[in-house]
Amino acid sequence: MKKIFCDIKKCMHCRRCELACYIKNADVRDIFEAVKLAEPPVKNIELIQMSDNSMPFICRQCDEPLCVDACISGALYIDKKLNYVCLDKTKCVGCWSCIMRCPHGSIRVSKHTALKCDNCVSKEKPECVNACPTGALALNEND
Amino acid sequence: MKRFIIIGNSAAGVAAAEEIRKIDNSSEIVIVSDEKGNAYSKCLLTYYIMGKISRSQLEFKDTGFYEKNNIKLVSGIKAVSINRKDKKIVLENKEDISYHKLLIATGSSAKVQNISGQKEGAAYTLRVIEDADKIAEKLKTVDSAAVLGAGLIGMKIAHMLKEKGKKVFIIARSNQILSQMLDAESAGFLTGHIGKEATVLTGQDVSEILYSNSKMAGLRLLNNEKIDCGMVITAKGVTPNTELARAAGLVVDKGISVDETMKTSDNDIYAAGDVAESTDLLSGKKEIKALWTTAVEQGKIAARNMARLDSAEQAGQEIIYAGAVSMNSMECFSIPCISAGSMHGETTEVFDYRKPGQAVLRRIFVKDNRIFGFVTIGDIRFAGILNRLLCEKKDISSIKNVFNSAKLTRANLLECIGEQGIISSMEKQ
Ligand SMILES: Cc1cc2nc3c(=O)[nH]c(=O)nc-3n(C[C@H](O)[C@H](O)[C@H](O)COP(=O)(O)OP(=O)(O)OC[C@H]3O[C@@H](n4cnc5c(N)ncnc54)[C@H](O)[C@@H]3O)c2cc1C
Ligand code: SF4
Ligand code: SF4
Numbered sequence: 001m002k003k004i005f006c007d008i009k010k011c012m013h014c015r016r017c018e019l020a021c022y023i024k025n026a027d028v029r030d031i032f033e034a035v036k037l038a039e040p041p042v043k044n045i046e047l048i049q050m051s052d053n054s055m056p057f058i059c060r061q062c063d064e065p066l067c068v069d070a071c072i073s074g075a076l077y078i079d080k081k082l083n084y085v086c087l088d089k090t091k092c093v094g095c096w097s098c099i100m101r102c103p104h105g106s107i108r109v110s111k112h113t114a115l116k117c118d119n120c121v122s123k124e125k126p127e128c129v130n131a132c133p134t135g136a137l138a139l140n141e142n143d
Numbered sequence: 144m145k146r147f148i149i150i151g152n153s154a155a156g157v158a159a160a161e162e163i164r165k166i167d168n169s170s171e172i173v174i175v176s177d178e179k180g181n182a183y184s185k186c187l188l189t190y191y192i193m194g195k196i197s198r199s200q201l202e203f204k205d206t207g208f209y210e211k212n213n214i215k216l217v218s219g220i221k222a223v224s225i226n227r228k229d230k231k232i233v234l235e236n237k238e239d240i241s242y243h244k245l246l247i248a249t250g251s252s253a254k255v256q257n258i259s260g261q262k263e264g265a266a267y268t269l270r271v272i273e274d275a276d277k278i279a280e281k282l283k284t285v286d287s288a289a290v291l292g293a294g295l296i297g298m299k300i301a302h303m304l305k306e307k308g309k310k311v312f313i314i315a316r317s318n319q320i321l322s323q324m325l326d327a328e329s330a331g332f333l334t335g336h337i338g339k340e341a342t343v344l345t346g347q348d349v350s351e352i353l354y355s356n357s358k359m360a361g362l363r364l365l366n367n368e369k370i371d372c373g374m375v376i377t378a379k380g381v382t383p384n385t386e387l388a389r390a391a392g393l394v395v396d397k398g399i400s401v402d403e404t405m406k407t408s409d410n411d412i413y414a415a416g417d418v419a420e421s422t423d424l425l426s427g428k429k430e431i432k433a434l435w436t437t438a439v440e441q442g443k444i445a446a447r448n449m450a451r452l453d454s455a456e457q458a459g460q461e462i463i464y465a466g467a468v469s470m471n472s473m474e475c476f477s478i479p480c481i482s483a484g485s486m487h488g489e490t491t492e493v494f495d496y497r498k499p500g501q502a503v504l505r506r507i508f509v510k511d512n513r514i515f516g517f518v519t520i521g522d523i524r525f526a527g528i529l530n531r532l533l534c535e536k537k538d539i540s541s542i543k544n545v546f547n548s549a550k551l552t553r554a555n556l557l558e559c560i561g562e563q564g565i566i567s568s569m570e571k572q
Binding site: 003004005006046048049050051055056057058060069070071072073074077091093094095096097099100101102103104105106107108109 | 158184186187190195196200202203204205435436439440443470471472473474479481483523524525526527528530531552553554556557558560562565
């Protein structure tokens, strides 16, 4: 299964990945439209300042996803074609069992449902990867 | 041909069937259920009554799940006995089916409480879809309702009643709400925030149902106080459906006893979910954890052992269940709430964090530099990582000093776990 990876030597901490994810999740064209929304959009990728470096964090697309096992509604599922862990927001009832279980803290709350990264399954490439100006982010086969 | 039989078409049974099929694509898999139709999630019943989701959305698997996985579903028929000698189960229509390995995933039933003065159409329980339909029908005729029991299911029912526009009373025998899920202080905090939505009566019970012109008019409480309500829904916990196992002579204590591979006292019979007893990861005691997540987890472990262990080359390669941790998650009257582990007894240190003026509380219970339990109310972002620190028994001494402040971040939690982020392994060298 492919996962999003980061070459931290190349990461400039510019946060364009975060912006791209905001825009995608808000389903708007650009950041100017996104900031005008009544409810601020939520991002799935997060640049986190660790003690020695900062690096982006995102859903790990686990091989044994605990979030899927925890989901009481079947909203979380494994996509048949690419094996990505995906979320069907129309099924989610907002019980937060997935948040209780995700060991990486990768699931967010957005407009009363859960929100998680699905590697932008409906697009050719994830938006964060497209947006990364240095090529630090890449969607690669799990190594 | 080998045949796996699973009794129970719900969280544990369905997860097990799916898992067996992943390992073994030729053997026969049969699921037997006394409920009609495809599997559905009981956890969704309150949302179904609210009208938030439809009947078909109760089904947590895709349409065609059984066909795609080549699983035979025998539904609407009860299994009445297990003949261990001939390795057969007997159905209520007298038919029998032989098994190679059997999984008992018969779940649990709502405890019923007989209230004095109870007549038809006053007291309800919620466990299966028919119960939900009956409650939805009755709700059309009442303006207020009481819930007996303030556990997770009770609180979900109370929330549903509120969403349906009813006046709600929550009556708990214990001195707090959510006593399995929260410590007294967290429960008090939460009660303070939901007090506007429902009347919470703790340390109380019902003594009698009151009628006026043969219609339910209200309840009399133990302290003689009266409340006006048109119906009462009891949510006083669940009883495991162990009759089949007991009658077959399997070892049963609180639930069906299983070893760490989820095997019962019979080598060819496994049990999982609400009906099975498992070891608590923290206390080492045998307990039933009546939760969806645990049912799925146990169903999968049982399935792996059932499907893999016959082949000689895999003997001794059992999948071991490390044990279950109590963990609960819910939206309690629009306040998200997640807790795990133990909040009583063995703790030596408690770390509190509150956001003034907001319904935000975090409590972390620590002993010997390990997290034994935690509660997050209002802000649940860190619950998953806290849970992992708890389950993996990590030493948290490096971050303990920020547990009671806003300085606790995802970064220091991830660092404590040793999480390397999304750097590919090539670059890690
Ligand atoms: C209203 C409600 C809300 C809930 N909310 C949550 C929640 O938010 N989070 C959470 O973690 N849990 C929740 N739960 C609990 C959760 O639903 C259970 O833990 C879970 O369903 C257990 O799954 P199971 O497969 O072990 O058994 P069950 O779901 O009980 O299923 C067992 C099945 O076996 C069948 N069966 C029993 N005996 C026989 C027999 N002899 N022959 C044939 N079939 C038989 C039963 O009819 C049933 O369909 C909720 C429960 C209810 C009722
Ligand atoms: S959300 Fe969490 S548990 Fe689910 S696949 Fe992503 S990292 Fe794994
Ligand atoms: S919050 Fe939604 S996606 Fe997460 S477990 Fe609950 S129903 Fe499933």
